[in-house]
Amino acid sequence: MEAAQPIHDVAQLREVYHHPAQAAVDKVIGEIDPGVAAFLAASPFFVMSTASATGADASPRGGPPGFVRPLGRQHLAWGDLTGNNRLDSFSNLLERPDVGLLFLVPGIVETLRVNGEARLVQDDEVLDACSIDGRRPKTAVVVAVRECYMHCGAALRRSRLWDTSTWPAPEQAPSPGAILKAHLRTEQTPDEIEAGLQHYYDNYIWYPGGKDG
Numbered sequence: 561m562e563a564a565q566p567i568h569d570v571a572q573l574r575e576v577y578h579h580p581a582q583a584a585v586d587k588v589i590g591e592i593d594p595g596v597a598a599f600l601a602a603s604p605f606f607v608m609s610t611a612s613a614t615g616a617d618a619s620p621r622g623g624p625p626g627f628v629r630p631l632g633r634q635h636l637a638w639g640d641l642t643g644n645n646r647l648d649s650f651s652n653l654l655e656r657p658d659v660g661l662l663f664l665v666p667g668i669v670e671t672l673r674v675n676g677e678a679r680l681v682q683d684d685e686v687l688d689a690c691s692i693d694g695r696r697p698k699t700a701v702v703v704a705v706r707e708c709y710m711h712c713g714a715a716l717r718r719s720r721l722w723d724t725s726t727w728p729a730p731e732q733a734p735s736p737g738a739i740l741k742a743h744l745r746t747e748q749t750p751d752e753i754e755a756g757l758q759h760y761y762d763n764y765i766w767y768p769g770g771k772d773g
Contacts, residue, residue: 591634592632592634593708606622608659617648617649619649638701639697641697669713673709678701740753
């Protein structure tokens with residue numbers, strides 16, 4: 561669909577929106593301060609945004625709270641955990657190191673945003689620092705922090721993400737099996753696909769306190 565009234569530049573955009581409050585500008589810092597470190601220590605989940613010449617990608621990452629580790633005040637790191645081995649985000653980072661991270665803590669509507677430059681490493685010291693339950697990762701991502709700040713909770717308040725009364729009942733939720741059946745154009749039934757997913761999760765995905773994937 562072609563936009564009927566496209567916006568072409570920032571000046572035109574600012575004609576539509578107010579300028580941000582000064583506090584929204586001043587809150588951006590360039591280091592991991594104690595408050596940021598505490599949020600990272602409580603966060604079990606973040607979304608990583610990367611880009612390449614062919615497009616952009618957003619990838620969810622999860623682990624036990626604090627699996628993303630501050631390395632001093634200018635860097636943070638996490639070890640790669642078992643996934644689908646597509647390596648979309650990692651391939652993007654090798655081409656363009658700029659990365660955006662959005663951290664969540666269950667029950668808290670504010671989020672933490674970190675922007676910086678990422679690199680993939682196999683340094684023994686970093687891999688040791690990112691070990692979980694004695695499991696040493698094969699690779700780690702180290703991010704040099706350029707910008708770091710708390711994001712207001714408007715989106716999570718509107719979505720009522722943490723309000724369990726808004727969660728769909730299992731029979732009302734979208735079916736991953738049905739969606740994948742359409743994606744894959746397979747003869748498998750949705751139930752068979754979901755059984756395969758569960759087998760994969762149970763036997764090949766490492767989780768805290770569980771076996772290696």
